[in-house]
């Protein structure tokens with residue numbers, strides 16, 4: 001069964017990792033897909049080629065989500081290409097691991113600007129388009145298990161993920177009257193570029209695996225199903241919710 005037939009799905013940070021898996025997952029479920037990306041043109045093009053190989057339309061729009069104009073430009077280009085926006089997956093993020101006491105102010109500012117300001121601008125731009133269209137819509141934000149727990153080298157990062165989770169709660173209230181649902185997914189530890197260096201530490205990686213009741217770390221594709229589900233009518237009465245996708249890591253205290 002295709003859950004997103006005829007829908008237009010936008011994904012930020014869509015050329016790699018979880019965003020890419022979400023973009024491909026949406027296309028597998030019948031959606032046309034627009035991805036935002038900031039780095040490699042080649043990776044963005046290969047993602048769109050995968051979308052097109054599934055028989056769907058795709059576009060890639062370059063831009064830094066930390067800038068408000070990137071959000072309005074992304075939404076405008078998606079509307080130009082596909083006529084509407086049904087789903088926004090706000091996913092782009094960074095996590096430059098660093099100790100707390102000597103955290104550079106630039107690292108704090110950049111992490112907040114990309115992860116939290118970027119999500120805010122994207123959600124707001126998509127919501128304005130959805131309200132204009134008048135037939136509702138869905139926003140799924142990629143928060144994190146880090147919205148609920150801390151990290152010694154993530155003191156600048158975990159507050160942004162708690163912020164994204166909170167943004168979805170408030171947006172769910174602000175946008176419910178327009179038929180727009182807002183939810184977050186909270187991934188655990190997923191093997192992507194963002195944590196490649198951190199998990200190169202064998203002992204840390206083994207610890208994270210052993211903390212996970214399902215016995216393995218996550219893959220980007222593990223997020224595709226939960227994101228597609230929340231974006232679909234299967235979740236028609238779900239808003240303001242947060243879905244942990246962590247192999248059970250969070251509940252495994254002792």
Ligand SMILES: NC(=O)C1=CN([C@@H]2O[C@H](COP(=O)(O)OP(=O)(O)OC[C@H]3O[C@@H](n4cnc5c(N)ncnc54)[C@H](O)[C@@H]3O)[C@@H](O)[C@H]2O)C=CC1
Nearest residue numbers: 013016017018038064065091092093144187189190192194
């Ligand atoms: N990998 C993990 O264990 C977890 C990841 N997350 C979140 O998942 C999201 C996706 O990350 P991953 O797929 O893991 O890593 P990733 O590094 O593959 O993906 C992040 C994407 O965001 C893009 N991006 C970074 N800065 C950007 C900017 N200024 N403008 C536009 N795009 C930008 C990157 O180019 C990249 O494509 C992030 O928000 C991250 O915080 C949440 C929980 C766990």
Ligand SMILES: C[C@H](O)[C@@H]1OC(=O)[C@H](O)[C@@H]1O
Nearest residue numbers: 095144145146188194195
């Ligand atoms: C990047 C980290 O490995 C990852 O990011 C998160 O949000 C998770 O909590 C992990 O720490």
